[in-house]
Amino acid sequence: MRQSGSNVQMMHIRRLMDAINAGEIAIPDFQRDFDWSESDVKELLVTVFSGWPAGSLLLLDARKEIFHLRSLEGGPDVALEPSYAILDGQQRLTSLYHAFFEKGDVLYAVDWTLDERNELDDRIVSFSRNTWEKKRLSTIESQAKEHILPISVLKTASDFFEWRDEVVEYSPLVLRADIKKRLTEFYTRNLSAVHEYEFPAVILESSLEPEAIARIFERVNRTGLKLSAFDLMVAKTFRPDWNLRDRWIELREQYPKVSAFLGDDGMPLLQAIALRENADIRKSSVLALERSAVHNSWAKAGQSANNAIEFLQSRCAAVKEEFVPYQASIALLTALDMDGLMQPSESEIGNWFWQSTFDRSFDVASNTRLVSHYRALKSGEQERLFRDIAHVDLYAANKRNAKALWAGVSCILAAGILKSGAMAIDDFMVDELEVAFVYARQEVPSVMDFGIDENQFIDYYRSLLNAVLVPRAHVAAINRMSAKETLDYCKWNDLTNLLRAQIDDIDNMIATGYHEYYSNRNIQIGEFLRKSTGNMANIEFATHELEEPI
Numbered sequence: 001m002r003q004s005g006s007n008v009q010m011m012h013i014r015r016l017m018d019a020i021n022a023g024e025i026a027i028p029d030f031q032r033d034f035d036w037s038e039s040d041v042k043e044l045l046v047t048v049f050s051g052w053p054a055g056s057l058l059l060l061d062a063r064k065e066i067f068h069l070r071s072l073e074g075g076p077d078v079a080l081e082p083s084y085a086i087l088d089g090q091q092r093l094t095s096l097y098h099a100f101f102e103k104g105d106v107l108y109a110v111d112w113t114l115d116e117r118n119e120l121d122d123r124i125v126s127f128s129r130n131t132w133e134k135k136r137l138s139t140i141e142s143q144a145k146e147h148i149l150p151i152s153v154l155k156t157a158s159d160f161f162e163w164r165d166e167v168v169e170y171s172p173l174v175l176r177a178d179i180k181k182r183l184t185e186f187y188t189r190n191l192s193a194v195h196e197y198e199f200p201a202v203i204l205e206s207s208l209e210p211e212a213i214a215r216i217f218e219r220v221n222r223t224g225l226k227l228s229a230f231d232l233m234v235a236k237t238f239r240p241d242w243n244l245r246d247r248w249i250e251l252r253e254q255y256p257k258v259s260a261f262l263g264d265d266g267m268p269l270l271q272a273i274a275l276r277e278n279a280d281i282r283k284s285s286v287l288a289l290e291r292s293a294v295h296n297s298w299a300k301a302g303q304s305a306n307n308a309i310e311f312l313q314s315r316c317a318a319v320k321e322e323f324v325p326y327q328a329s330i331a332l333l334t335a336l337d338m339d340g341l342m343q344p345s346e347s348e349i350g351n352w353f354w355q356s357t358f359d360r361s362f363d364v365a366s367n368t369r370l371v372s373h374y375r376a377l378k379s380g381e382q383e384r385l386f387r388d389i390a391h392v393d394l395y396a397a398n399k400r401n402a403k404a405l406w407a408g409v410s411c412i413l414a415a416g417i418l419k420s421g422a423m424a425i426d427d428f429m430v431d432e433l434e435v436a437f438v439y440a441r442q443e444v445p446s447v448m449d450f451g452i453d454e455n456q457f458i459d460y461y462r463s464l465l466n467a468v469l470v471p472r473a474h475v476a477a478i479n480r481m482s483a484k485e486t487l488d489y490c491k492w493n494d495l496t497n498l499l500r501a502q503i504d505d506i507d508n509m510i511a512t513g514y515h516e517y518y519s520n521r522n523i524q525i526g527e528f529l530r531k532s533t534g535n536m537a538n539i540e541f542a543t544h545e546l547e548e549p550i
Contacts, residue, residue, distance in 0.1 A: 074103030
């Protein structure tokens with residue numbers, strides 16, 4: 001029988017807190033920092049004191065070193081022989097550790113006033129460390145006066161009763177008996193469950209492969225934050241003098257375009273390295289990379305990623321990230337540049353960009369196809385990739401149902417603007433460009449006129465053939481206007497040349513009506529692709545024989 005590589009056990013809260021305080025429970029270096037709010041922590045404390053379930057933990061047996069570990073925020077240094085690494089539960093365990101051991105910038109307590117009307121939810125209070133120290137709330141005298149019970153005195157039952165007796169000694173003589181009784185009853189009814197509290201914990205064996213750990217994490221993690229392959233590679237490639245996450249941050253600062261297009265996702269660079277090293281782009285291939293391969297190739301991958309993005313912007317008019325039809329293609333282009341093939345094959349790669357976009361090459365089986373396309377481009381055999389004719393229908397294609405085509409047409413529109421010089425396309429203006437629709441919704445034929453359902457009607461209105469790029473500030477106004485009103489609006493706002501750079505003879509096209517307009521736009525896009533690639537015979541654009549409404 002195959003072993004699961006994991007087991008489940010109940011772990012007492014005190015055992016967990018003591019282990020954290022001894023440095024025996026730590027977190028992998030790739031984990032995010034503690035970021036729970038005070039209200040989050042208070043809700044968790046109410047849950048634990050009430051004895052309610054607070055979710056399970058996902059721990060990794062750390063007796064065999066797999067990942068570089070660091071201590072929880074506010075915790076001691078990691079022990080020489082740590083017991084567990086937290087994969088899921090860091091926020092909850094850190095919150096409890098801060099509360100029970102008075103760590104962090106916020107300290108938590110229970111308001112134990114003798115007024116019993118308030119629920120426990122209202123009795124959990126918090127103080128900044130400065131306020132705590134200013135009010136001297138660490139002293140028994142102040143705790144008795146302010147009716148404050150620090151969470152830290154609830155580590156054990158004996159800790160509480162010792163604290164109770166000390167508080168009673170600081171109370172007025174005539175009230176001592178009543179205070180002692182009330183504190184005991186309050187503790188028994190509202191707080192004592194914490195001393196029996198246990199978390200169910202899934203313990204993963206250290207023999208599991210990193211990819212298996214990632215898959216388990218993705219399914220179990222209650223917060224939805226996935227343990228990505230990049231996070232795992234941060235751990236796998238770690239050396240005291242080399243941290244992948246730090247190198248990624250430095251690279252983003254060095255290459256602003258890489259940062260703008262990839263955000264905080266460094267996976268395309270690792271995928272490019274995996275393409276060259278393992279002829280594969282899947283997660284398992286990235287995780288199989290040797291530490292030395294990543295160390296030796298990382299700087300080159302960063303420079304090549306920047307070159308790939310500059311190529312997309314200048315040669316393909318993918319001027320911003322959302323205009324890139326397939327994000328994974330950045331990894332492919334990065335690998336080609338690392339191979340030294342980008343500049344010598346610039347024309348061929350440009351043709352490939354347009355063909356793979358309008359062929360919708362990576363809508364399915366993207367990883368397998370990207371590897372196949374990389375090999376073909378590397379060997380100069382890209383023509384074999386597009387032997388079958390791709391039938392493209394732009395009449396009802398829009399961002400919702402044809403994202404790659406939407407990005408491709410956006411690039412064509414941007415290319416017209418760049419070529420014409422109608423507007424200075426600096427980084428700010430690029431970010432401002434948005435899609436607007438030339439014909440307003442009420443101008444597009446009704447459902448009865450078309451003989452189609454409502455969804456098809458909306459698709460036709462939002463069609464790529466009706467799309468135009470304008471500065472974001474004008475989108476809402478244009479979308480409310482008729483096509484003729486849009487022309488007048490653009491003249492008043494110095495946007496006429498911007499429209500004409502994207503749509504040939506726009507005045508006459510609008511005068512012919514929406515059907516002829518759509519048909520001519522379809523022809524223009526086909527002509528652009530033929531001119532840009534030299535040969536687009538393997539892409540066929542659909543035409544619609546629709547009658548104008550009577």
